[in-house]
Amino acid sequence: MLRTHFIKTARIAVPRRLLSTTPRVMAGETGSGASRPGGERAGDAFTKRERSAEEYYIHEEEKAKLLAIREKLRAQKQHIEELDKHM
Structure with missing residues (x-):
């Protein structure tokens, strides 16, 4: 009778321990940026x-x-032409 009692308590305790440690094992190091194996x-x-979205x-x-640089260059060229006209 004592033996069956120990077997029943051991069966109940094992799943609780596995479930409590699973999230820590799966999460990896906090802040590492690589949560999946292989990165x-x-x-x-x-x-x-994700990579294609970042590249896009x-x-x-x-x-x-x-485009902003080209617009600035166009404005500078126009300004230079106006200065040449005044000379």
């Missing part, structure tokens, strides 16, 4: 989509900066 090399669909954002930002 960027994992190659799953989410990683590829960077491309659009560089495109906007380039």
Whole structure:
């Protein structure tokens, strides 16, 4: 009877311990930035989509900066032409 009591209590205690430690194991180090094994090399669909979204954002930002530089250059050329007319 005592043996069956120990077996029943051991069965109940094991799942509780596993569930309490699982989130810490899966989360990785806090602030590491790589929650999945393999990091960027994992190659799953989410990683590829995230990378392409970041590249698109960077491309659009560089495109906007380039357009602003071109507009500034055009304004400077126009200003130089006006100064040449006054000479």
